[in-house]
Amino acid sequence: MAGMSESEPHCEALVADCRLRAATDLFAHTWDPVVLAALRPGPRRRRELRAAIGGLSDKVLTETLRRLCARGLVDRRAFAQAPPRVEYALTPLGRSLVEGPMQALGAWILEHGDALLMAEENGMEPGSTGS
Amino acid sequence: MAGMSESEPHCEALVADCRLRAATDLFAHTWDPVVLAALRPGPRRRRELRAAIGGLSDKVLTETLRRLCARGLVDRRAFAQAPPRVEYALTPLGRSLVEGPMQALGAWILEHGDALLMAEENGMEPGSTGS
DNA sequence: ACCGTTACGCACCAGTCGGTGCGTGCGAGG
DNA sequence: CCTCGCACGCACCGACTGGTGCGTAACGGT
Numbered sequence: 001m002a003g004m005s006e007s008e009p010h011c012e013a014l015v016a017d018c019r020l021r022a023a024t025d026l027f028a029h030t031w032d033p034v035v036l037a038a039l040r041p042g043p044r045r046r047r048e049l050r051a052a053i054g055g056l057s058d059k060v061l062t063e064t065l066r067r068l069c070a071r072g073l074v075d076r077r078a079f080a081q082a083p084p085r086v087e088y089a090l091t092p093l094g095r096s097l098v099e100g101p102m103q104a105l106g107a108w109i110l111e112h113g114d115a116l117l118m119a120e121e122n123g124m125e126p127g128s129t130g131s
Numbered sequence: 132m133a134g135m136s137e138s139e140p141h142c143e144a145l146v147a148d149c150r151l152r153a154a155t156d157l158f159a160h161t162w163d164p165v166v167l168a169a170l171r172p173g174p175r176r177r178r179e180l181r182a183a184i185g186g187l188s189d190k191v192l193t194e195t196l197r198r199l200c201a202r203g204l205v206d207r208r209a210f211a212q213a214p215p216r217v218e219y220a221l222t223p224l225g226r227s228l229v230e231g232p233m234q235a236l237g238a239w240i241l242e243h244g245d246a247l248l249m250a251e252e253n254g255m256e257p258g259s260t261g262s
Numbered sequence: 263a264c265c266g267t268t269a270c271g272c273a274c275c276a277g278t279c280g281g282t283g284c285g286t287g288c289g290a291g292g
Numbered sequence: 293c294c295t296c297g298c299a300c301g302c303a304c305c306g307a308c309t310g311g312t313g314c315g316t317a318a319c320g321g322t
Contacts, residue, residue: 019237019240019241019244020164020165020168020233020236020237020240021161021164021165022240022244022247023236023237023239023240023244024158024164024236027155027158027159028158028159028161028309029309029310030159030309030310031310033151033152033155034151034152037151045268045269046268046269046270047267047268047269056310056311057310057311057312058269058270058312059270059271059272059310059311059312060309060310060311062269062270062271063309063310070250070251071247071250071251072246072247072249072250072251073250078269081319082267082268082318082319082320083266083267083268083269083318083319083320084267084268084269084270084317084318084319085268085269086268086269086270093243093246093247093250096239096243097239097243100235100238100239101232101235101236101238101239102151104231104232104235104236105151105154105155105232105235105236106150106151106154107231107232108154108227108228108231108232109150109151109153109154110150112224112227112228113150113153113154115203115224116153116202116203116224118203119201119202119203119204119224120201120202120203159279160279160280161279161280162280176298176299177298177299177300178297178298178299187280187281188280188281188282189282189299189300190280190281190282190300190301190302191279191280191281193299193300193301194279194280209299212289213288213289213290214288214289214290214296214297214298214299215287215288215289215297215298215299215300216298216299217298217299217300
């Protein structure tokens with residue numbers, strides 16, 4: 001997932017699924033989907049997110065949030081309060097992503113996750129591929 | 132997306148969506164979903180894939196195919212023919228991925244793609260975030 | 263006045279991904 | 293006999309990502 005921000009030069013050449021690329025790019029960054037998911041229950045602040053997620057650095061959280069905001073998936077609301085209070089929440093668009101495709105994905109691994117792990121760990125013995 | 136192949140140390144800390152990570156990792160590599168999509172119509176050979184997709188190097192195709200095979204999403208079938216003939220096809224597992232979550236994703240961008248582009252290009256003027 | 267909290271910013275670094283170019287083994291065809 | 297097509301393999305390279313550590317601005321509490 002490098003500089004894939006090209007407009008759409010050879011897009012139609014992409015199996016007619018250039019759109020697919022645009023979509024999968026939403027998951028390109030490791031923590032984007034996780035943060036999105038973490039936001040599903042409701043608005044949260046940075047601290048809360050970091051605590052809830054655990055494992056991502058402050059810097060990356062910022063970048064992730066920025067990206068998500070820029071893409072209109074997340075809404076940033078700053079309150080002019082004493083200790084700076086900033087809340088991040090899913091926009092309707094973001095929510096539709098999370099509750100639509102993302103949940104579909106979730107459901108999929110819940111069902112086929114074991115098959116996936118099995119295949120990955122066994123390597124694939126010839127013939128065991130099912131087919 | 133760096134070395135995210137850790138087993139599952141702090142997995143449960145991930146908003147209870149560690150599974151989600153496993154799933155999004157399937158899309159981590161730029162061309163994986165594209166190749167998967169390209170395979171949907173039916174078995175194909177390397178050449179055909181490269182031609183159909185356009186834009187990916189030979190090396191990356193190989194890697195992608197390898198990964199997909201290792202994950203049990205794609206089946207590699209080599210024929211002992213004159214010019215080496217190798218066909219790649221979706222396994223049932225792979226097919227379920229493509230026709231399930233992937234299609235959901237596709238449907239999503241088809242519907243919200245414009246909203247996404249709008250948000251991305253406008254940058255977000257304060258207040259225009261909707262909310 | 264000093265410290266703590268919150269929300270960032272920036273520099274540095276290692277690991278990884280994708281692209282390019284070139285070489286391999288195999289058999290068919292001229 | 294030489295060349296071509298196919299399916300790879302490998303080395304090199306630039307670019308990007310994520311992690312770590314440290315510094316900042318604003319404000320409240322003690």
